[in-house]
Amino acid sequence: MKTLFSRAFSRIYEIPRKSLFDCPQHRQSLVLTANSHSSIDSNPKEKVDPFSLVADEISLVSNRLRSSAVAEVPELSSAARYFFEHGVEGKRTCSMVLLLMAKSMDKHKPGSSFSCIQDTSRVQLRLKQKLIAEITEMIHVASLIHDDILDDAKTRRGVGSLNSVFGNKLAVLAGDFLLFRALGALASLKNNEQIVSLLATAVENLVTGETMQMAATVEQRCSMEYYMQKTYYKTASLVSNSCKAMALLSDQTPKVAMSAFEYGKNLGMAYQFIDDILDFTGTSASLGKGPLSDIRQGIITAPILFAMEEFPRLKAVTEQGFDNSANINTALEYLWKSNGIQRTKELAAKHANLAAAAIDSLPESSSSDVRRSRQALINLTRILTARNK
Template sequence: MEVRHGIQSWVLLLMATALSVRIPELPPAGVGDTLPTDLRTSQQRIAEITEMIHVASLLHDDVLDDADKRRGICSLNAVMGNKLAVLAGDFLLSRACVSLASLKNTEVVTLIATVVENLVTGETMQLTTASKQRFSMDYYMQKTYNKTASLISNSCKSIAILAGHTAEVAMLAFEYGKNLGLAFQLIDDVLDFTGTSASLGKGSLSDIRHGIITAPILFAMEEFPELHAVVDQGFKNPANVDIALGFLGKSSGIQRTKELAMKHANLAAQVIESLPESDDANVIRSRQALIDLTQRVLTRNK
């Protein structure tokens, strides 16, 4: 599960401009001090750090899932082996930490460190889920936040903090990233059932074949309780995959997942509309782009 590579950078750079209501002077860098003197440069560094953490998480995720494809291309672990793939991910994380430390902002360092903690927590939740928890939408959404939305939400908040905004504005930035990330992942859940293997990262039906229960199946189980027994048995038997898909097709699981994604996308758009007013043309354009992005997340097909 992930937000598509590159989108984070666009969101963060747009957020940086969207929040350009008041840009304070950063203190000048001293001898040996690597703190960027330009606010935009430091915010761009957050975008770079976010991408490094994101790619590292994908490399590790592919090893854990034993995936041989990533967006239709051979995964690194399939080409170079698990050990090198893990080391590559570790290297990216280490470079992200070095770059993060150079910003010399304790609050931002704490936020991004929390992201890494959330990524590990989310993966652990997915790997060690007890039966009762697997049937909980609340548990699933928490796992989804940890694995997908934490990175973009905390990075958006970091952009606001670096610009010296109030706690209220920083929280609005956080909420935008959180809801955008959740909407994105919910649509990813849908596409795993409705998309094609050529357009999806690990191929259609990847999640269910790995025993990962996502929103469409959770909603289907609410309508057809007998699906619980199939989920409990697991999906190593292809027949169980077919049975689950049969129940899903009869249910409103796909539609309800789309509706939940729309709810979070609309919440993200409302956050942007709640930001302090500005008559700056660049700020207005960036905010509109962030709002437009919430709808594009809903209509994408890959």
């Protein structure tokens, strides 16, 4: 039995991989160094709560997602809606980021008069922006469902994983169904080929990242560069390309669109680094799944990679694999003796600063709503890197 993602694996193997560090988009991010002036390094100008600023829009997106997941067959509807139901829908972080990005890209000048045509155009833009948020959430949840099937995961978000509750076959179909619904929503955008291309690239990157994780050799698993590229594909590509889509929908310049991309990429990377730490330091209650899940599956993340630099003997343990608890315990002993956790926190902080710097680089706006939204995006970099769950 194959998922939609796994059916693409053979095609992905034929695509020559371009290193993230050779990519022009990544090179540009290196210009925004962690030492650059950024609002993240100073006290917030306003104590803006990111979620409160877009709470109403997130509620609308959540309702739309529940409607979009309805299928003719009741069993498929139940499975497809599983992670969109109240109490299981998660924090809607993707939606929050994208809706804030949409507000931060608003080109409307305060006090300007609107004709009926302009007003209609503005409403249509808002609808398209919410649609991008919905599409991104559907792709994100579909990828989580497929990942859980591949990993034989038992829990997700504090409840049983979809595959453990409904079985692998229905979980596969539910994930595929959400992807097809996302594709249908993309088609409704019409004449937005660049937007469609961005989100198609994000889906391809998700497949590539999962393949890299599955097919990694021992040398690749122990490579920081390989880990960074895989992390971008699996975690940061979707939000970065969706942020860029929001900017393009708002008719922003390529430079501004790239700043939006950089924000999403670096925020996504920082978020994953904190996730990697929490896999070692969190609890089942805080994580919504069992701790040490990555290392038990043989997945090597930043804390272990940094520990390996301090204790090269840890690589030999990694090469033996983690099928037995003795090797896991040995790896943990090296980790706690090392600075692996602290260095991963510093890596997360660096990328959070890069994300904030990307927002600071945007052209000034006279709109208080735009400024508040941008401050919320900067505040979000602190919130997501300071979380403990």
